[in-house]
Amino acid sequence: MIEMEVCANGVASALAAQEGGAIRVELCDNLHDGGTTPSYAQIKLAKELLTISVYPIIRPRGGDFLYSDLEYNLMKADIEICKSLNCEGIVMGILKADGNVDQERCAALVELAKPMKVTFHRAFDNCINQEKALEVIIEMGCERILSSGGKITAAEGAEKLAALIKQAAGRISIMPGAGIRENNVAEIISTTGAIEFHSTAKSVVKSSMQYKNQEVSMGAVTDDDFYELTDAEIVKSLIDKANGRQY
Secondary structure (H helix, E strand, C coil), X not given: CCEEEEEECCHHHHHHHHHXXXXXXXXXXXXXXXXXXXXXXXXXXXXXXCCCEEEEECCCCCCCCCCCHHHHHHHHHHHHHHHHCCCCEEEECCECCCCCECHHHHHHHHHXXXXXXXXXXXXXXXXXXXXXXXXXXXXXXXXXXXXXXXXXXXXXXXXXXXXXXXXXXXXXXXXEECCCCCCCHXXXXXXXXXXXXXXXXXXXXXXXXXXXXXCCXXXXXXXXXXXXXXXXXXXXXXXXXHCCCCC
């Protein structure tokens, strides 16, 4: 059985993920920045309302994965919050300026997170040597790596993902993510041999506002007339297609 993790941009999306059959949510905010740490309230409500696993992302900002001492301290504080709310796991990753995994800091976060599990996120795709990084991340004790195989999408990086899964040899899960859709999930699973995958499974929701001030906008990359939420039917369809079920 191929299992699915949903990258959920809030509690509403997390509930849709659960309804559609996902086994876990990576709970995020600011998906346009690649995902940042969600608020305390989002994490708390997700844990109260969901029966599937909740893994908040621990990422203080968008951009690169080279963090200041202040940002690192924020990450540690957010991990303590997740632990206090009984989250099943967290998602994190820190790199050095040379493109290698910051093993010292990451290992400290893995230790701090216990007994929560840890997924190493797509900072992995920015590593200078993914084969070396894989061994470092295994040594740190992470349970999975989210990756597109170092490409923009998992479809483009499928062959590299297959090689990484072979190298991992069951010591850690390599979870394909980025651009996984209903029209490519079956091929990605077949090519990589992955046993789980990651997707936002989102659809566009039209605003119900009757009035809009055409002179203002709330964001440079957003359209105030629309927003995005995970769609339970897309989640179900992705899982079905990943497992070779056609209806």
